[in-house]
Amino acid sequence: MAEVSPTTNRFAQFKLVLLGESAVGKSSIVHRFVKNTFDDLRESTIGAAFLTQTITFPETNTTIKFEIWDTAGQERYKSLAPMYYRNANAALCVYDITSRSSFNKAQDWIKELKRQAPEGIVIALVGNKSDLAEDRQVEADEVEEYIQQQTSEEDGNSRIITSECSAKSGEGVLEIFNSIGRALPVEEVINASSRGRSAGGARQQGGIDLARARRQQAAAANSSCC
Amino acid sequence: MAYGASTTIDQSGGSNSKQKLKSKRVLGSPFKSPGIKLTESSTVTKDDTLKSPTPPTRTNTNTTDSETSSIHDARAVPNSVPMETSSSLNQTQSSNHASSNQKQIITCPICNEEMVSLYQLNQHIDDTHSSDSNTSAEIKRISPKKKSIKMDLFDNNKGFSLSDVSESSVTPPPQTISRNGNNNSPAHHIQHHHSGPKSRITRSHWKQQSTLTTSSICSFPTCNKTLNIKNGITNCRKCGLLFCNEHSAYKIKLIMPLDGGNLPIYDSTGEGTWCKSCQTCYYDKPDLKQGTAAWSRDLTSQFKQKRQESSDESSLNRNKIQKRFIKLTNYLAESNTKKSTQSFVSAAVADWWKNGTSNRGGVSNIDEAEKEISGLDNWQDDTGISNCSICFVKFSLLLRKHHCRLCGKIVCDDPYGYRKSCSIVVPLSNLLQRLSNLNYSKYVKSNWETTLNDENLKFRCCVDCKNALLYDWKLNHVSTNSDEELIFNTYELKLIQKHQIEILLQKYEQLVRANNNVEEEIKVGNKLVIQLKEFEQSTIQFRDKYFNVEDGKLNVKIVYETYKRLIMNIHQTFVIFLQDSIIQYKQLNDIHRDREEAKLKEVEQKKQEQVPSLSKKQIRELREQLMVMNEQKFMVESLIQEYTKARRFDELQALIENKKELAEVIDKLELQLGEFGF
Numbered sequence: 001m002a003e004v005s006p007t008t009n010r011f012a013q014f015k016l017v018l019l020g021e022s023a024v025g026k027s028s029i030v031h032r033f034v035k036n037t038f039d040d041l042r043e044s045t046i047g048a049a050f051l052t053q054t055i056t057f058p059e060t061n062t063t064i065k066f067e068i069w070d071t072a073g074q075e076r077y078k079s080l081a082p083m084y085y086r087n088a089n090a091a092l093c094v095y096d097i098t099s100r101s102s103f104n105k106a107q108d109w110i111k112e113l114k115r116q117a118p119e120g121i122v123i124a125l126v127g128n129k130s131d132l133a134e135d136r137q138v139e140a141d142e143v144e145e146y147i148q149q150q151t152s153e154e155d156g157n158s159r160i161i162t163s164e165c166s167a168k169s170g171e172g173v174l175e176i177f178n179s180i181g182r183a184l185p186v187e188e189v190i191n192a193s194s195r196g197r198s199a200g201g202a203r204q205q206g207g208i209d210l211a212r213a214r215r216q217q218a219a220a221a222n223s224s225c226c
Numbered sequence: 227m228a229y230g231a232s233t234t235i236d237q238s239g240g241s242n243s244k245q246k247l248k249s250k251r252v253l254g255s256p257f258k259s260p261g262i263k264l265t266e267s268s269t270v271t272k273d274d275t276l277k278s279p280t281p282p283t284r285t286n287t288n289t290t291d292s293e294t295s296s297i298h299d300a301r302a303v304p305n306s307v308p309m310e311t312s313s314s315l316n317q318t319q320s321s322n323h324a325s326s327n328q329k330q331i332i333t334c335p336i337c338n339e340e341m342v343s344l345y346q347l348n349q350h351i352d353d354t355h356s357s358d359s360n361t362s363a364e365i366k367r368i369s370p371k372k373k374s375i376k377m378d379l380f381d382n383n384k385g386f387s388l389s390d391v392s393e394s395s396v397t398p399p400p401q402t403i404s405r406n407g408n409n410n411s412p413a414h415h416i417q418h419h420h421s422g423p424k425s426r427i428t429r430s431h432w433k434q435q436s437t438l439t440t441s442s443i444c445s446f447p448t449c450n451k452t453l454n455i456k457n458g459i460t461n462c463r464k465c466g467l468l469f470c471n472e473h474s475a476y477k478i479k480l481i482m483p484l485d486g487g488n489l490p491i492y493d494s495t496g497e498g499t500w501c502k503s504c505q506t507c508y509y510d511k512p513d514l515k516q517g518t519a520a521w522s523r524d525l526t527s528q529f530k531q532k533r534q535e536s537s538d539e540s541s542l543n544r545n546k547i548q549k550r551f552i553k554l555t556n557y558l559a560e561s562n563t564k565k566s567t568q569s570f571v572s573a574a575v576a577d578w579w580k581n582g583t584s585n586r587g588g589v590s591n592i593d594e595a596e597k598e599i600s601g602l603d604n605w606q607d608d609t610g611i612s613n614c615s616i617c618f619v620k621f622s623l624l625l626r627k628h629h630c631r632l633c634g635k636i637v638c639d640d641p642y643g644y645r646k647s648c649s650i651v652v653p654l655s656n657l658l659q660r661l662s663n664l665n666y667s668k669y670v671k672s673n674w675e676t677t678l679n680d681e682n683l684k685f686r687c688c689v690d691c692k693n694a695l696l697y698d699w700k701l702n703h704v705s706t707n708s709d710e711e712l713i714f715n716t717y718e719l720k721l722i723q724k725h726q727i728e729i730l731l732q733k734y735e736q737l738v739r740a741n742n743n744v745e746e747e748i749k750v751g752n753k754l755v756i757q758l759k760e761f762e763q764s765t766i767q768f769r770d771k772y773f774n775v776e777d778g779k780l781n782v783k784i785v786y787e788t789y790k791r792l793i794m795n796i797h798q799t800f801v802i803f804l805q806d807s808i809i810q811y812k813q814l815n816d817i818h819r820d821r822e823e824a825k826l827k828e829v830e831q832k833k834q835e836q837v838p839s840l841s842k843k844q845i846r847e848l849r850e851q852l853m854v855m856n857e858q859k860f861m862v863e864s865l866i867q868e869y870t871k872a873r874r875f876d877e878l879q880a881l882i883e884n885k886k887e888l889a890e891v892i893d894k895l896e897l898q899l900g901e902f903g904f
Binding site: 015046047048050052065067076077079080083 | 865
């Protein structure tokens with residue numbers, strides 16, 4: 001890993017998990033994001049695939065690395081999901097805008113995340129396949145309504161990022177990850193990791209400890225790329 | 227072949243060539259070879275050499291006897307009927323012909339049965355000929371004349387002879403039949419079956435082996451062996467079914483029924499033939515069925531006979547002693563009354579009196595009449611006798627010789643039972659009281675009271691005679707007391723039982739209270755239950771035996787009226803004891819059972835806790851999860867390898883952590899699944 005001085009570059013690592021019904025395009029989104037490719041005939045994922053990607057926010061001179069766990073949507077692998085969202089920083093609940101059931105499923109996932117996942121997890125509700133808008137079954141109003149409902153229930157504490165994208169065309173994919181990156185508590189993680197580094201030298205995983213949150217200024221630097 | 231040689235010399239003495247042939251045939255099978263040697267070609271000698279290994283076994287079994295008898299047979303031949311000589315000629319020719327055709331043919335020298343190999347022949351001889359030497363001996367004894375007649379019968383009735391090959395055949399029977407039918411001389415059966423044709427065991431009922439392709443199986447119900455050369459294929463001679471070697475390795479004596487039935491029956495006459503049989507037929511043998519008669523000797527009759535002899539003897543002796551006693555009584559009574567009434571003291575009585583009351587015994591003192599009672603011969607002479615005949619004590623100055631007045635033996639005087647109470651002076655009244663019904667003289671009977679009360683009437687008697695005299699009386703006396711004894715016996719038995727129960731109860735109580743040895747507790751408890759049951763049973767038996775139940779009340783049977791109180795008391799004691807101990811046992815058992823139940827519940831609860839009753843669905847789900855986890859772990863591992871290769875150590879950390887997590891989850895799942903895991 002690149003040893004970057006805190007003054008020049010700030011670096012944070014986050015664990016991100018993708019959830020959703022099978023064949024909504026989770027893997028496609030990830031591949032669009034990571035490799036900027038699209039495969040029409042993608043095989044269904046087995047278990048959970050692991051990919052990484054970094055994004056940089058020049059305005060704050062921060063680099064975020066996503067450790068992406070792309071879980072399989074098939075019912076068979078349902079038991080795997082908890083293992084990955086349990087200590088995830090962000091979760092992408094993907095649905096297919098041409099399938100109502102996938103939207104329902106995504107809602108279920110959100111519900112489950114709220115119950116089981118760690119507090120402060122960033123949840124994004126993503127409607128994929130926006131290029132197939134003519135077959136749309138899930139309207140944007142509907143999503144908005146659902147989100148309203150959720151936030152009112154949750155005292156407005158946690159906001160759910162909503163977005164639509166198309167892995168095929170690549171439209172909106174990067175934006176999602178960017179907005180997630182902005183929603184993530186980057187500063188706290190950076191502070192904690194630098195503290196951890198000075199204390200034991202071990203690099204801290206992307207865990208968040210709000211109690212120890214402390215602001216620390218760091219100089220901007222170039223991101224290190226893998 | 228010295229044996230054969232002797233025969234040939236004898237035969238050469240005979241002038242007629244036909245007779246020679248005849249003699250050869252009749253001696254037949256055992257001594258065939260020499261005859262052939264004399265008459266026929268070299269091919270036969272080959273045949274002979276083939277046969278040669280077998281005769282030694284024959285000679286071993288019956289050497290000298292058979293030799294001489296065979297010579298006799300040979301000499302008897304010239305008297306035979308001419309008719310059969312021709313037939314015999316034919317036979318020899320045919321047999322020679324056969325042997326020239328097939329040089330390898332081996333025939334049994336005894337019964338002429340054809341064999342495939344020398345080994346088979348050996349076995350055949352062992353099986354059929356050596357086992358019953360009686361048969362072979364009898365063969366010798368039958369004159370050739372008789373045999374020849376039988377042979378004629380055979381010639382007339384070939385079909386019969388064909389179906390009637392001796393039990394010796396080992397190879398598949400049907401084939402043997404056909405072979406024998408083709409080139410067989412029926413004459414050889416004569417040697418084997420010495421009795422009439424009726425005794426021949428037919429083969430008509432034999433079940434044929436099914437074709438070679440469909441292999442048949444052993445007919446024994448539980449045996450499913452296929453019948454082949456290895457397992458054996460044998461017809462039971464009795465039922466005719468096919469069996470394997472294991473279930474046909476039995477031999478029974480069979481005989482054809484005299485009334486002309488087709489099936490052989492079990493032999494009861496002793497004239498039957500030993501035949502192979504199946505296990506079922508063997509065990510159905512009447513003598514086996516009747517019991518173990520075949521295996522054990524019944525000595526009961528012998529014992530009874532012996533016992534009868536001795537008991538007869540002793541009863542005779544008793545009778546004798548009794549007679550003497552009667553005589554003595556008569557004599558004593560009469561002489562006594564004479565003495566008292568007529569004041570006539572005869573020397574004899576005086577002597578007897580002296581002898582009876584004092585120890586001063588002597589030959590001269592003893593009345594001749596007394597001697598006569600025991601028989602003058604039986605009256606033992608003093609000279610040469612130095613020891614008492616009962617206790618063998620040596621006589622001395624103080625230990626005088628005495629004669630028993632009944633048996634006349636010399637015995638010592640032992641009134642106080644120091645030795646064996648060899649002899650005492652017995653008051654006559656004692657005996658008369660007990661033996662009041664004997665046939666005394668009229669005088670004694672008429673003066674019964676006086677004789678009974680006369681204390682002067684006594685005589686010396688040895689212990690043996692006393693016992694003999696009182697034998698019957700004792701028998702009766704004891705039997706009258708048997709009831710009482712029986713009651714006491716049962717009482718004692720029950721006391722023992724009671725004691726055991728008491729001990730067990732105590733032990734059981736201790737165990738239950740201590741509660742640290744459950745196994746022992748159960749064991750003792752079971753024992754106690756058994757004992758209690760036994761005790762109850764015997765109490766019930768006791769009640770049934772001695773009590774009548776009337777209106778719900780127990781009354782002692784009239785027969786046992788004399789022991790009423792005793793019986794009542796015994797019964798009451800035991801009933802009370804039984805009730806008490808049962809109550810005690812039940813109390814203890816309740817404690818024990820409650821504890822057991824509690825334990826059981828505990829165990830069950832534990833079980834439930836351990837395995838939260840995994841339903842099939844749950845198991846399936848858990849297994850599925852486990853499978854998924856394992857899959858994922860494998861994938862992560864391969865990813866780790868991949869990333870290591872690509873030197874992307876940043877991501878490696880996350881992957882390794884994930885792998886750890888996965889392993890944990892897998893462990894958990896496996897634990898959950900427990901025995902239902904893979």
